[in-house]
Amino acid sequence: MKRWQAIGTLLLTMIGWAAPLHGQGPPINTQTAFVVGLEGAAVRSFLKFTRKSQLLVEDRETADPLDRDFRVMAVPVMLPYEVVPNRLVLIGALPFLDKELSLTQNGVRRKLSSTGVGDAALLARFQVFQWDAFQRTTRISLFGGVKFPTGEDDETDTEGNRLPPGLQLGTGSVDFKGGAVFTHAVGAFGINADGIVELNTRANGLRRGNALSYDLALGLRVLPFVYETYPSPQINLYLEVNGLLQGHNDLEGKEVVDSGGNLVLLSPGIQFIPFRTFLIEGSVQLPVVEDVNGTQLGTDLAANIGFRWLLWD
Amino acid sequence: MNHVARLLVTGFAAFLVSLSIQPGVAYGQLKMAMVRVDGLSCPFCAYGLEKKLKAIEGVGEVKIDLKAGIAHLWPKEESWIAMEAVKKAVKEGGFTPRAIMLTVEGAVSEETDGETGLTKVVLQVSGTDRNFLLLEDPEGDGPKVMGHVSSGDQVLAAGRLYDHKPVVNGSRLPQGLIVERLELVTGS
Numbered sequence: 001m002k003r004w005q006a007i008g009t010l011l012l013t014m015i016g017w018a019a020p021l022h023g024q025g026p027p028i029n030t031q032t033a034f035v036v037g038l039e040g041a042a043v044r045s046f047l048k049f050t051r052k053s054q055l056l057v058e059d060r061e062t063a064d065p066l067d068r069d070f071r072v073m074a075v076p077v078m079l080p081y082e083v084v085p086n087r088l089v090l091i092g093a094l095p096f097l098d099k100e101l102s103l104t105q106n107g108v109r110r111k112l113s114s115t116g117v118g119d120a121a122l123l124a125r126f127q128v129f130q131w132d133a134f135q136r137t138t139r140i141s142l143f144g145g146v147k148f149p150t151g152e153d154d155e156t157d158t159e160g161n162r163l164p165p166g167l168q169l170g171t172g173s174v175d176f177k178g179g180a181v182f183t184h185a186v187g188a189f190g191i192n193a194d195g196i197v198e199l200n201t202r203a204n205g206l207r208r209g210n211a212l213s214y215d216l217a218l219g220l221r222v223l224p225f226v227y228e229t230y231p232s233p234q235i236n237l238y239l240e241v242n243g244l245l246q247g248h249n250d251l252e253g254k255e256v257v258d259s260g261g262n263l264v265l266l267s268p269g270i271q272f273i274p275f276r277t278f279l280i281e282g283s284v285q286l287p288v289v290e291d292v293n294g295t296q297l298g299t300d301l302a303a304n305i306g307f308r309w310l311l312w313d
Numbered sequence: 314m315n316h317v318a319r320l321l322v323t324g325f326a327a328f329l330v331s332l333s334i335q336p337g338v339a340y341g342q343l344k345m346a347m348v349r350v351d352g353l354s355c356p357f358c359a360y361g362l363e364k365k366l367k368a369i370e371g372v373g374e375v376k377i378d379l380k381a382g383i384a385h386l387w388p389k390e391e392s393w394i395a396m397e398a399v400k401k402a403v404k405e406g407g408f409t410p411r412a413i414m415l416t417v418e419g420a421v422s423e424e425t426d427g428e429t430g431l432t433k434v435v436l437q438v439s440g441t442d443r444n445f446l447l448l449e450d451p452e453g454d455g456p457k458v459m460g461h462v463s464s465g466d467q468v469l470a471a472g473r474l475y476d477h478k479p480v481v482n483g484s485r486l487p488q489g490l491i492v493e494r495l496e497l498v499t500g501s
Binding site: 026034086135 | 349351352353354355356357358359360361363364366376377378379380382403404406407409
């Protein structure tokens with residue numbers, strides 16, 4: 001409870017400090033309801049590192065007899081394009097992945113890995129509500145898409161054994177997602193929130209549990225103190241809460257006990273916009289709630305650093 | 314005609330020609346347009362607005378003031394900027410256009426309606442068919458128009474556009490301009 005009180009105090013302080021300032025940017029790990037700022041096309045990419053090494057039994061840490069250490073480096077490339085001005089943007093996404101699992105079996109330290117292109121996705125954001133006033137705006141958009149099985153889903157180790165599903169580059173399945181995004185910006189302060197449901201289909205006998213991602217981002221422009229004429233270099237700070245609630249996997253019709261759960265990450269981040277068409281950003285994500293089903297590796301941390309570039313027509 | 318007389322006639326003729334050219338006088342020009350934009354809270358998003366406004370025919374330069382929530386537009390030389398195009402660009406740029414303010418120079422004419430006796434002051438943009446009905450601020454904050462300018466005066470007027478009913482009592486009225494600043498450039 002004390003942790004949440006500290007988070008709440010920090011958020012309220014950010015809200016109070018934001019009053020005289022003007023203008024901030026899109027959040028880092030949360031969707032935005034804005035579909036503008038994309039005259040023509042844009043590109044977004046980042047390097048994301050995730051590490052899982054602590055074995056959990058539900059929400060309690062326990063010793064791992066295999067001493068597993070799972071690391072993922074992901075570099076997704078996203079290409080948004082505004083097809084209907086201020087209404088509809090389509091996004092193509094393709095990740096490049098490097099996954100590595102180190103474990104000790106029979107006293108021998110082994111390493112299993114896979115590297116390559118993951119599953120591609122076609123996403124869309126459609127604005128359904130807009131309310132504008134002086135230095136403030138409220139937007140609501142629908143967000144959804146389809147993931148295609150372009151990534152390899154039958155990678156093997158050096159002995160020809162199929163790698164576990166978590167190490168595969170792709171799922172082999174066509175999956176769907178849909179939800180809503182809310183944005184409210186007042187001067188330099190912005191609130192973004194989203195709720196997105198993921199519905200997964202079966203491939204190779206496995207259907208991953210359906211999931212709900214729920215996110216809340218608070219953003220604040222800290223520099224310049226007074227934003228006069230556009231464009232002006234600026235620095236934004238973010239504090240995000242990113243959650244993922246996932247159901248059990250289903251293997252050949254049987255529920256996989258050690259799968260799914262609820263994970264909430266606290267994600268502070270920083271964003272620097274040096275000129276009108278480019279920004280760089282980075283954040284760290286730390287688990288504050290991790291309640292896995294059964295016994296699974298828990299998330300130690302995640303971190304990402306990336307950029308967004310608005311391209312000319 | 315002797316040599317001195319010929320010089321005087323030639324010089325007077327040159328003077329008359331120079332009057333008609335009037336170099337340095339921006340006769341019938343749009344100096345600047347400003348549009349108040351609501352929803353401007355995302356500088357990264359303002360990029361789209363800037364591009365839309367710059368693409369409007371006649372627009373030379375654009376400057377967006379996030380703090381004031383205003384986009385300033387300067388026309389290309391001897392060009393006009395269609396205000397409907399400005400509103401459309403702001404909407405397509407992702408925001409909401411509110412008041413539009415113009416700074417324009419032109420010749421003033423006073424017209425009195427024979428039936429009603431009402432006098433209206435119209436600013437005519439020379440060389441175009443654009444007229445503006447000069448209106449005083451109903452809240453009394455702006456300068457007076459009636460009695461302060463005369464027909465033929467060249468004035469610089471700055472104010473916000475006012476969309477009134479275009480046809481009143483059977484006569485078509487030009488678009489209104491609620492005057493916030495009025496300067497006499499040359500008297501009649």
